[in-house]
Structure formats: C-alpha cells, structure tokens
Amino acid sequence: MTAPSSNASSSKSPVAITEAFRAHHLDLFETHGATPQGLGWRNQETTDLRYEKMLAVIPAPLSKQSVTLLDVGCGFGGLYTYAKTHRPDLNLHYTGIDLCAPMIDHARQLLADDSVCLEVSSLFDYQPGEAFDFVVCNGILTQKLTTTIPAMDAYAQALVSRMFELARVGVAFNCMSSKVDYTEDHLYYRHPLDFLGFCFNTLSPDVRLDHSYPLYEYTIYVYHGKQG
Template sequence: MDPISKALGQHYSEKFSLHGPSPEGVDWGSDETKMLLRYDKMLRVADYVARNKPSLLDVGCGYGGLRGYAISKNIDLDYTGIDVASNMIEWAGANLPSGNFIHGDILDYKFDREFDYVVCNGILTQKLETAGLQMDQFAAQLIRQMFSLCTIGIAFNVMTTKVNYYSNNLYYRNPAELFSWCLSEISPHLKLDHSYPLYEYTIYLYRNPV
C-alpha cells in the first residue's frame, strides 16, 4: 500500500474508533452542516448529464456518510464506496446494506468496472507528516486514477490557500494552480467552485462538454 494512503488510513481509523459514525469520526470537526454541504457539492457532479440511477464510486468513503445523505435526499445511486480504514468499511457494510463497500487503497485497487461518476470528499485535506511536494504527487496520482475510472466525470475537494491561518498537518493547494494542472493534464471540460463558505474548493472534471 502507498505509504501516504497507509498513514491516512491509520489516522482516520483512530478517529473512527474514538468518535464512531459522526463528522468527528471522519475528522471533519463537530459541525454537521459543513459535512452535509460537502456531500451536496460532491453530488452536484451529476447535475449536468441526466441519467437514471447513475453509478457512483465514493473514494475515501469513510463510514458511508455520502451514501446516507443521498438516501435522505431520495437520490437513487448505484453506489460503491472504497476506503483504506477497515473499521469504517466494516461499519458501513453492516449498517448501509444498499451500498457496496470495499476495503482498499484507491491507488492500487484493481476495479473490474467503470463508474458514471467518481467523487472524493476529503482525501486531499490532511497531509500529516508528509512533505508538500510528495502530497502534490499523491494528489496527481489520485486525480488520474479517479478520472481513469469514470465514464462521465469526477469531483474532488481540496483545502484552499486563500486562508489566514495554516496548520502544518493540513494540505493546502492553490486553486488557480491546480485548475491549470487539471486543464492541461486531465481534461479541458472542468469547473471550479470556490464560492462556498468553507476553506476549500471543489473541482469537477468531465470527459465531454457538459
């Protein structure tokens, strides 16, 4: 397993052991409304291409919070989640039987299928002890892997550099620079949402114009 994935898995596994299925259990802090806003931003990836019950891969799905949110909003999905933290995947498998939950590292897991959409809510948030340049390489691998698995598009969020306070353990990435990288390396069909009241942004990348 990739060493960064392993360190992140250990970190989040500990959070889940301490706090259980809650925003704090996936280290999003205690404010549930912020977590729900992030889920909403992820599901907006499907706003532009009409499809009945689209397939969606949730990368770094944690305990399946996005699955629960989609159910609460009557959004019908053919849902698959993958996470490196085994305790969260075990919980999700037992408590959210309508989803398919996989224990694995997205960077090396071999899928035998593709998905309409692939989303990632929160892997590019903590860097822990990892150096910034190594995290940039990890982010590039993650984004390439997500895009390779989608037939329509992907969405992911990242902490913005437009902040007035930096914490050493978090991963911040300049939105204009990452947008430019995605444009030249992944797809010209993209959107960036830096408009919402969290210190992060969401990038949407599509295979075709939407």
Template sequence: MPNDYRDIVQHYEQCLAQHGDSHLGVDWPKKEDADTRYRVMLDVAKFDPAPPDTAAPSLLDFGCGAAHLRSYMLQQDFQDWKYAGLDLSEKFVTLCRQKFPKATFYCGDVLQEELSIQPVDYIVMNGVFTEKRSLTFEEMLSYTQQLLSKVFPMARRGMAFNVMSKQVDWEREDLFHLPIDTLAHFLTKELSRHFIVRNDYGLYEYTVYLYH
C-alpha cells in the first residue's frame, strides 16, 4: 500500500494551520455535528452486548486530531473514562499533550511500525475514513481494510468508526462513500460477525460498532 494516505494527514495539518484548535481545524464544518459524532462514538459502550464490568472503561481515540473527543468527554458524563489518543501527525499530538498533559498520547503509524500501546476496552476512529482526498476509491478501501484489520485486535471489547453514506443526493469526490454491503462483507469474512450499523443521527454518514 503506497503512503498516499499521508496526504490525508497533510490535509488535516493544513486545516489546523489555517483554522487553529477548532472544529474547522479538524475539517468538521459544524461544531454541533462534531459533537453529535462524539456522542455516537461513545455509544459503542452503550450498545456492547457484554460491556466490561467497570464504571470507567478505557478508550483509545485513534486519529485523535486535537483531542476534541476528550474535551467532549470531560463536559459530559464520561469524566471517569480512561482516555488515550493516537495520531499520525506530530503537530496534532504536540497540541494534545499541551492541552491534556496528564493523558497518554501516541504518535506513529501502526501500518509501518510496532507501537507499544496499552490495551483498551474500546477504540474509536472518528473521521479516519470519511475523507479520501486524492486516493481512488479502491486505494481508500484497501487502506480502510488494512487499518481495521490492524486496529480491531487492539481493542478488548470493540470499536467504532464512521464512513460517508451512499444514501445521499450527491457525492463529493474527496469523500469516502462506502457501500454498506461492501463493508459488511469484509467485516463478516475477515473480522467479526458481531456489528451494528448506525444510520439514525441525521448526518450523511453511518457509524459501525464492531465487537469481538
């Protein structure tokens, strides 16, 4: 797999440079929609058929960007959750460590190197697969499948991720509109039959909860 996916990282770094530490800085057009995504991502524990026996599950924010999910968690009822973040971008990870010095943040490419990451109950990948930028559909699909295969075993219970929907009036060329049946076939064959497809929160995307 060529390193074309690093073009996606560069795009987000350009957003950060232009818009700063804001929803626009991680290329979410509306803050209220970003907050909706954070709530939906955290529901991965709510829909778990066998949640861990703890009031404070652990979570890895994979592709954490500016750690806005952590900010959301601290403002809501998730203050006790054990949070860690990971991102490919040193610029974003440096920002996160300045904002949350007591939290753990990893910087690296799990497809290219072995990172020493502490096991967690859940992994969320919010926005990791929504933009394909200059990649073709086939290249983005291959990247998505490789990354899911690598990351899913790192979660003890399950993971959540989102992609753009095909059920839209029009599609943007730079976004990753993934047919549900294509994804379901891959998940069932390669990772797990235990998943939920969520399309009930009003955005032009869907979220998948995948469980072991």
C-alpha cells in the first residue's frame, strides 16, 4: 500500500479514521486514476490475486447458484470486473460501497451495462434493505495510516463484526501479516492467530485462514455455519 499524506489523522475516533481513509484514497485516485496504484496496490497481478482470494469466500456448492455479494471499499468495481472475466461460473448479484465519490462515479460509468448497485457510503453508515449472502473487504484492514494500533484494532473488530451482521453465509477480509522481513508505519500488521482468535471467539467457530499465497498478508473467512 502507498504511504499516506502528512495530514492523515491519528485520532482514535472511528469517524476520524474513516475520514483519513477517505482522504488518502481520494488523493490516490486523483493522482493515479483507475489503476492498481489508484487503489494503493502495486500492480495488476497482485491486485487480481487479492480479488481471487475475496471470491474464494463462495464455497464450491454455491458457486453455481445466484448469490448476493457486498464489496466494502469497492473502489471502481474491480472485483466485479475480475469476476466477470475470470469467474464466469459465478451468478453474482453485486453491490459495492466506497467512501470516495469519484471512484463510485467511475464505477457507474464502467459498469453502466451491468445490473450492479453502487453507493457512496461507509460500512458503518450503510443500511441495506436486507442482508447479503457474502460480504468482502479487500484492503481496508491492510492500512492504518497514522492511527494508533489500539485504535485500529478496535476499528478493525467493529468493521468485521458489522460485515458479519450483514452476511447470511460468510465474510472475507485481508490484513497484513506480522510474519514479514520489515514493516512500514502506515500499514496495519496483526498476527493472523490474533485476528483468527477474535473471529473464532466473537463471531463464529466456522473460520478459515489462508496465509499461503505469495503476499505479506492473509485472508480470513468467517461463516454462519459449516460449509461443504
């Protein structure tokens, strides 16, 4: 992820953390446009790998069925574009929310011919009419900007808990691994077992951890019940 500008907030307020994320990603998008760098990622290859891991939340028995998915921090809808190209087997009813209005505007133009729902909103403010089968969050919890670790821990737990409330089947999210050669101050590193333990003890015992792909991060999957 790209380092934040110097005006990012260090406040412990969830509202201030959300606003710092919005300002940071708005700056990235204005600088780099609809590219991986505009999302804070290095290149298309690693971006696509993250999309693949998000879609892996959908168990094989459900992959042929019609499913609804909420993409939290959707950017310009890259996950949906990836799914259309690389996972044509999925019958995906896609909703994306993002803090940055220009990203949502671009996504609406890009996906104008698709039956998708795109809204400018934070997850904490978002009030959908009904739950989704799956809720994913790709990237938000890999960064902290200038937020303190305790404040970011509380924010992350609240975000994942809200995701789980809105999911009928399961959720997926990624975080930077603590198993790294070096760290960068603006990124959010957590030991995978710490985060897995929170999910296991607080949300559901039906959890899965993927720390096996070639990035310095991991993806956690949490389900409302066992998946075949």
